[in-house]
Amino acid sequence: MALVRPDESSNREGRIMKAIVYRDHGGPEVLELVDRDLPEPGPGEVRVRVAVSGVNPTDWKTRSGATNPKAFPEVTPHLDGAGVVDAVGAGVDGGRVGQRVWLFMATAGRPTGTAAEFTVVPAEAAVPLPDGAGFDLGASLGVPALTAHRALTVAEDGPTRLHPGALDGRVVLAAGGAGAVGHAVIQLARWAGATVISTVSGPEKARLATAAGAHHVVNYREGDPAARIRSLAPDGVDLVAEVALGANLDLDLAVLRTRGTISTYANDGDKPVGLDVRQNMMLNTRFQFLVLYTVGQQALTAGAEDVAAAVGDGALPVGEEHGLPLVRFPLDRTADAHRAVEAGAVGKVLVDVES
Template sequence: MRAVSYRETGPASVLRPVDLPDPEPGPADVVVRLVRAGVNPTDWKFRAGLMTKSHPEVVPGQDGAGVVAAVGAEVTDVAVGDRVWLRQAQHGRAHGTAAELVRLPAHLVAPLPAPASFDLGASLGVPALTAHRALTSGESATRLHPGALAGAVVLVAGGAGAVGNAAIQLARWAGAEVISTVSSPEKAALAAAAGAQHVVDYRREDVVSVVRDLAPDGVDLVAEVAPAQNLALDLQVVRTRGTIAYYANNGGDDVTMPLRASFSLNLRLQGILLYTLGEDLLQPAVADVGAAVAAGALRVGEDAGLPLHHYRLADTAAAHEAVEAGVVGKVLIDLDA
C-alpha cells in the first residue's frame, strides 16, 4: 500500500512516500481502506518532536474515513463494505491514516451514517470528540442530544477553528444559545455559518461588555482555545458554578490564576486531551457525535463555517505545513486521488 511516514522528527520535510505491506486484521481488528484522512495540530506536533516518538517509523494521522476492507473473526459491529470513520488511529501505534489502508482495534471504528460524506467523516475524530468533552464537562449535561443544553449559554472562543466549529454545531444541536469570539470579519462569517447566534470580534469589540449584555448572569460554559490569553476575560463572563474547558495552549503555556476570583465563583476548570480521556468518556462521545451526524447537525464546508483544503497523499508534507501555519478550515488528504 501507499503511505507517508517519517523515521526522525523534525520539519514537514521528514515526511517521505513509502510502500508498506497491506495490513491483515487480528481477531478483534478492522482494516479500513481510507478515502479521506484528516490532519490535526496533534499530527504535526508529534512529527515535530513536541511529543514522545515511540516507534522507529511512524505513519501519521489520527482521523480518517473510508470503507471496511476486512474484519477479524471477533468483530460484529461493522462488516466488509461498511462506510466508517476512525479516531485515534496513530495513538500508541506506528501506523495512522496517512496511508491507503489502516488496521485498528474495532472500538476505534464507527459507522458513518448516510448520507454523510467521507470529508465529514475524516473531520470528526479530534475536533468533534474534543468539542463533545468540552460541552459535557460542566453541570448542564453529561451527554449530548437535542435538549441536553436547553437554557444554557455557551461561549466558544475561536469559533472559526475546527474544534470551535464542532463545538458551535454540537451546542446548537443540543439546544444551547451560542456566543463565539473571533479575530476578523471573515472568521465572524464562518462562526455564524456554523450556527453561532452571536459573534464577537475581540479585536474590534469589548467582549466582556457584549457577552454580559447577552448573558447578564454569565455564560454556563466557555470552550477555550487560548487560556493564557483569555482566562482573565473568561472569569469576567462565566457564571457562578460555571465551567471553563480548555483544550489547547494557543498564545502561551502559563496562566496566572487569580484565586479569589475563581473560587468565589465555585468555578470548574477542565483541561481536555483526548489521549487521556478513557473509553468511559470516549464511547458515549462517539455515540453522541454519530447521532448528531445522522441528524444532519454536523457539517463541513464553507457553508458550515469550515472550509475544506484537499491534498494528495504525496503532498502530506504540504498538508502538515498548512495546519502548522494556522490555515483556517479543515485540511484533508485524499486517498482516492
C-alpha cells in the same frame, strides 16, 4: 484469519499499498511516500480502505517530537480519517465488511495512522458513517468533534451526554469559533439546545462562526467584548470552550456565571496562565483541562456515540458554506498538508488518499 469480500480476497493477497511514513522526528520534510505490505487485521480489529485522512495540530506536533518521544521505529501519521471497512479480524462481525466509517485515534498506542491507502484500527475506533454523510465530513470528525463533546460535558451541573435538549437553557461561549474544534463546539452545542456565543478576531472568522450556527458572534478585538457578551447573557455564560486560556482568561472570568466551567483544550499563543485564587474561589470556577489521549475509553465511547447521533441528524456539516472551509492535498503532498496546519490554515486540512 481476516475476513474480506469473497470476490476481493485473491486480488488483495500480497498487495502493496502506498503510505506516508517518518522514521525520525523533524519538520514536514521527514515525511516520505513509500510502498508497504497490506496490513492484516488482528482479533478485534478492522482494516479500512482510507478515502480521506484528516490532519490535526496534534499530528504535526507528534511528528516534530514536541509532545512525546517516538515510540516506534516507523510511524504512519494521522489520527482521523474516513473510508470503507475492507476486512475484519477474529471476533468482529463479518457484516461490517463494506461498511462506510469514520475513524478516530488511529495512532493512539500504535504506529499506523490514516495517511495510507489502508489502515488497521480497533473495531470500536471505526464508527459507521451514514450514507448521506461524505468522507470529507467523516475525516473532519475525530479529534475536533470528540474534543468538543468532552468540553461540553464536564460541567458540574451539566449533562454528561449530548442529545437534542441536553443543553436547553444553557449559554455556551465557543472561543475561536472559526477553528475546527470551535466549529464542532458551535454545532454540537446548538444541536443540544444551547444558546451559542462565539468570539472571533475579525469579520471573515465571524462569517464562518455564523455559518457554523453561532447565535451571536463577538469580535474580541473591538470595543468591550465582556460588556457585549454580558448583554447577550446577563446571568453569565454557563460554559466556555477555550482554545487560548492565557490570552482569554480575563475575558472568560468576566463573563462566567457563578459555578460556571471553563473547558480548556489548547493554549494558542502560549501566553502564561495566571490565576487570581480569590476571584475563582468566589466564582466557584470549574477548570477542566482535556486531551483525548488520556481522557479514558468511557469518555471516548460516549463521545463517539453522541457525535454519530449528531451526524445522523445532519448537525455536523462541513465546507465553506457551513463555516469550515476544506483545504485539500493529495497523499504525495502530505508534507504540505502538515505545513498548512502548522501555519494556522483556517478550516480543516484534508489529505485525499483515494485518487
